[in-house]
Amino acid sequence: MSVPYGKVPEELPGLTLHRQTTSSVSSRAAKTTLLAFAALAVTFFTSTSLDTTGVNLCPQAPALIPVKNNALWETLTEIYGTEAFRLKAVDWLSGAVQIPTESYDQMDPIGIDPRWEKFSVFHDYLAKAFPLVHATLELTKVNTYGLIYVWKGSDTTLKPLLLAGHQDVVPVEPTTYDTWTYPPFSGHFDGNLIWGRGSMDDKSGLIGILSAMETMLANSYQPSRTVVLASGFDEESGGNFGAQTLASTLLEMFGENGYAMLVDEGGGYGEQHGRVIATPAIAEKGKANVMIEVTTPGGHSSLPPPHTSIGLLAAFLVAFERNPFDPHLIRGSPVYKNYQCVARYAPGLPDSLRKDIIDAEYSDKALQSVEEELFRDTRIKNLVGTTQAIDLVTGGVKVNALPERAYAVINHRISVESSVAATLNHDASLVEPLAKEYNLSYTAFDDHMDGEMIPSGLGKVTLSTVFEARLEPAPITPTEEDAGPYQVLSGSIKAAYNSHRGISGDDHIIVSPGVMSGNTDTKFYWKLTSHIFRYGHMAGVVGGTAPPGIHTVNEAIAASSFVEIIRFFTTLILNVDESPLV
Missing domain, CATH: 3.40.630.10 (Zn peptidases)
Known part of the structure; x- marks a missing residue:
């Protein structure tokens, strides 16, 4: 059970204070014990080389050698x-x-x-x-x-x-x-x-x-x-x-x-x-492959509209890349647990980060510091959060013909703390305002999504899932x-x-x-x-x-x-x- 955030924990993880509970313990003795413990905690956390041997992070099983066999x-x-x-x-x-x-x-x-x-x-x-x-x-x-x-x-x-x-x-x-x-x-x-x-x-x-x-x-x-x-x-x-x-x-x-x-x-x-x-x-992360498709009237390219379907698609794709998912390190998540193990056992981890990882179990401020430091490595950031990668794009058939259809496919790997629904709603929320701005009709995933569906316009933008449809994160x-x-x-x-x-x-x-x-x-x-x-x-x-x-x-x-x-x-x-x- 977590200690309420913002409060100093009565006992630090792995450092157990054994208290006498009989009535003979005087208040002065109790205060002396608490002060001694506080000094111990300060020493522990301000040491130039943090000793985590007493900290109950990442308990390990022993090497298991077969007995019967x-x-x-x-x-x-x-x-x-x-x-x-x-x-x-x-x-x-x-x-x-x-x-x-x-x-x-x-x-x-x-x-x-x-x-x-x-x-x-x-x-x-x-x-x-x-x-x-x-x-x-x-x-x-x-x-x-x-x-x-x-x-x-x-x-x-x-x-x-x-x-x-x-x-x-x-x-x-x-x-x-x-x-x-x-x-x-x-x-x-x-x-x-x-x-x-x-x-x-x-x-x-x-x-x-x-x-x-x-x-x-x-x-x-x-x-x-x-x-x-x-x-x-x-x-x-x-x-x-x-x-x-x-x-x-x-x-x-x-x-x-x-x-x-x-x-x-x-x-x-x-x-x-x-x-x-x-x-x-x-x-294991979930997955969704989202196709965004823009269709507009065709015609001769010598008489173009302000935006072709390819130009409109480009605007939508720019919106996606400018608005990535906002990842956060969550207590108890696999990556969080992994770095508890690193903090406990890896000698090369900077002491300041080690201290923040230890404190993060109880302190939101420490957790935020850990997140900021770890997310400097984009690989770790990508392991934690929902990702998006524009992997396929197609549009146009001839240099002097206006493209009637352009589409792209965005591959999402969905965070273990998120869901398919949250991912699709994020995508829909990016597309809807631009669809209104460009007077395009708009449908998303053939389901009710957050936001208003626009029934008609000068063209159409459609969001759908393709290639294996939708996969929730694994248990x-x-x-x-x-x-x-x-x-x-x-x-x-x-x-x-x-x-x-x-x-x-x-x-x-x-x-x-x-x-x-x-x-x-x-x-x-x-x-x-x-x-x-x-x-x-x-x-x-x-x-x-x-x-x-x-x-x-x-x-x-x-x-x-x-x-x-x-x-x-x-x-x-x-x-x-x-x-x-x-």
Whole structure:
């Protein structure tokens, strides 16, 4: 419970004053105790190097090493550390990258669009590369190319662990082929990096899971808890043919809230202010693609009106860019929690900012200071707020013909503290006054929106949603100290990180809640579990930002990083299998 803002808290977080309550305590003694505590607080907050060891920010789970399956875990730890396994892992991922599995924004359904057929080749590769997985697990194909692997556990009373990773990759722009160090689908290994489209997003996730399963099966592992792997094939183009159809089958298999937890692609770990911090995303922004369309009478361009449809559209777009959404850092939000962890554990954070983050739990002034400082980095500002990006624009057909139609599409990623309705109302409020000014009829989203609809005018401006329509922000996954799945995930991250480096201890890597800047296939899986994590244990990922090289030229991943991904999924499967917290 928060202390009323504007008041000094009786007790600072993590600094508990133990009071005597008997009647024998004199008022003088009580005053002396309070003065001593006040002095302690002043010392704490004015130190040139703030000590936060007693502050209850960002509590951490210990590194979680399997107990029941410890012998197997130790064996696999040794195997994963060998050069032979590193080269085997390279072969697995390199082979997957060599098969182009691009998905595009506009594709016809399965059986009509021939571009889907390349996924059959990819499936053949998976069957050949992972023979034990395909001989042992039950495989269900959904809508031809969606994959559900079920690794049946011996205890059917336990809810399954659900893992996910998609097969498709973003298309490679043909004009960029010559700029790649190695061809984008070569899967070239240079002794350090595995190059090619999908090496990071997200074949490293899917192949990492299958590699872990294959190796565990080769070492005679039989789970107690069922493990399910769901793999869509059009995540990069919305997931409507893939994950959306998989969701129905997954729901039929184990029911609503029938899975213990779900881990899909997402965050990783990287250095923040001198500390390595992993940020599994516990939330995901919503989305809306808003089309603004202006139509006006045509004619010969030698007799133009004051404003053509293109000119009018330009005026509207300028209004959008001059009036961005006003983001705010909210207590309890994923980014707020992330910076509580940074304040608690990162030595490189300026002390003034650290103090403000600590005080922000009770002080609006401190919270505002934190917001102003963090939002100097536009990446953080964009993670927090609703964003807008004008990505498409079209208008006109001929140089001497007045354009009768011009349109643009604005992509919104909606803050986890906002909604689709608030986003659309914001857009409508920008368009309405300009529509009146230019005497245009005006409709917005075919629904009642804030503001008056203008029925007639010299032209028309229309707001509508296109491309996947509207997606609300995802429910936020619990991360409290009694949230078992988050604790198991955190402990598994730490154990995998340590194992890969041959170290031990609980504080070499800190685990912090985060938020996804984009969307994943999990948007279709909300009914399956309330414990959804978007995390891939990929190195070099800071906060909710994407790793360098993703969705662009020269995508590549270090072989060592890919082996660590395999370690992570192995550790997670073993820990979830035996943990009473899940």
